[in-house]
Amino acid sequence: MTKSYTEETMLSDPQDSTTWPEDGHGSQDENDPEKNSKAHEELAGDMDDEDEEEFNRLDEDDDDEEEEEDEGDAQKPKRRGPKKKKMTKARVQRFKMRRMKANARERNRMHGLNDALESLRKIVPCYSKTQKLSKIETLRLAKNYIWALSEILRSGKSPDLMSFVQALCKGLSQPTTNLVAGCLQLNPRTFLPEQSQELPGHMQPPGASFAAHPYSYQTPGLPSPPYGTMDSSHIFHVKPHSYGSSLEPFFETALTDCTSPSFDGPLSPPLSVNGNFSFKHEPSSEFEKNYAFSMHYQAAGLAGAQGHAPLYPSSAQRCEIPMDNLMSYDGHTHHERVMNAQLNAIFHDS
DNA sequence: TAGGCCATCTGGTCCT
DNA sequence: AGGACCAGATGGCCTA
Numbered sequence: 103m104t105k106s107y108t109e110e111t112m113l114s115d116p117q118d119s120t121t122w123p124e125d126g127h128g129s130q131d132e133n134d135p136e137k138n139s140k141a142h143e144e145l146a147g148d149m150d151d152e153d154e155e156e157f158n159r160l161d162e163d164d165d166d167e168e169e170e171e172d173e174g175d176a177q178k179p180k181r182r183g184p185k186k187k188k189m190t191k192a193r194v195q196r197f198k199m200r201r202m203k204a205n206a207r208e209r210n211r212m213h214g215l216n217d218a219l220e221s222l223r224k225i226v227p228c229y230s231k232t233q234k235l236s237k238i239e240t241l242r243l244a245k246n247y248i249w250a251l252s253e254i255l256r257s258g259k260s261p262d263l264m265s266f267v268q269a270l271c272k273g274l275s276q277p278t279t280n281l282v283a284g285c286l287q288l289n290p291r292t293f294l295p296e297q298s299q300e301l302p303g304h305m306q307p308p309g310a311s312f313a314a315h316p317y318s319y320q321t322p323g324l325p326s327p328p329y330g331t332m333d334s335s336h337i338f339h340v341k342p343h344s345y346g347s348s349l350e351p352f353f354e355t356a357l358t359d360c361t362s363p364s365f366d367g368p369l370s371p372p373l374s375v376n377g378n379f380s381f382k383h384e385p386s387s388e389f390e391k392n393y394a395f396s397m398h399y400q401a402a403g404l405a406g407a408q409g410h411a412p413l414y415p416s417s418a419q420r421c422e423i424p425m426d427n428l429m430s431y432d433g434h435t436h437h438e439r440v441m442n443a444q445l446n447a448i449f450h451d452s
Numbered sequence: 453t454a455g456g457c458c459a460t461c462t463g464g465t466c467c468t
Numbered sequence: 469a470g471g472a473c474c475a476g477a478t479g480g481c482c483t484a
Contacts, residue, residue, distance in 0.1 A: 200470090205461060207471070212459075236457060458481085467472080 227270060228285035239278045246270045263288070 219237055223229055226243045235243060250269040254261060261269075267286055271279045 201462080204463095204471085208462085208473090209460070211472075216459090238457090453484100455484090456482085458479105460478085460480105462477080463475095465472100465474080468470090 228282045230281070230285075233281060235278060235281070239274060242273055243270060243278065243282070246272050246274070 219240055222244055223235055223240050226235075226240065226247050228235070228243065246269055250261070250266055253269070263286070267282065267288055271282055274282065
């Protein structure tokens, strides 16, 4: 990018002895999160008083000098085009102040974005404070999660664990897949199609691109998988009959069919799992030993909301897991807890 | 050491 | 005019 002789070019003036970063980028100190946050607080907090006064004072100085410039320019031949204001010291200072305020705003904005992402991390199935999902993986997992839940709502049938985890892990990197598998106490090898067998046809989500490469797990050591390997946009745009039948088996298999997964124990480092339906503890009941994954069904959940009889009548509950334990992650409102209770109800002992 | 991830700065664009 | 948003650039940190 070429720079005209503007305020911007003045900032890189090596003669400038101010604290403004001379290379136009953050210094090492500025990249330090603690110092940055502190600087941010100072900027955000104090900009309105002391800095504002200085800003205003510079503004006045600038106006004064600008008048002098006008008088001086009057003696020179007039030039065509937009009038370029000479960069006075005051103008440089004013621009610096403006830039600092913009940087502070931008930092603040990004912090807000990161906060929102952190909230998303807590909502998606696999949450760990010690091993955070990357931003992109969080978004991918959230997308898969939404897609899977949408399918549950659409079909009204309970998914089997393996299929659900497969759906969650579509397009995720190998480490993230391992993490999710670890959260659910699954061995990723048991559901990574490309490592053993082709995906069953009924597991292929709708969409042509899907059919070709339903799962595009990267090989270890390679960069993250290509984006867009799972196009979930079809969920609300494809006619139901065009994919409904193909997905039926996906959610038809009862949890009682899930005896095949091999629970080799956690592959990932110990996690503090606060996921909506994932938890890690010693299996205490027969049900947990078999599935390591079960939910306490509450009939007043989704089925009732859908206007028909409960899909999964509560049977003798072999695994009693207080919902509070499942939804105990921080910062969730009552509404979120209720929502998650309903979602958790999907996974029931049928 | 290369690559991934991240925070930050920066300038452009759009909107109010 | 100023703020929000965005994308590119840059450098630091971490890990395989």
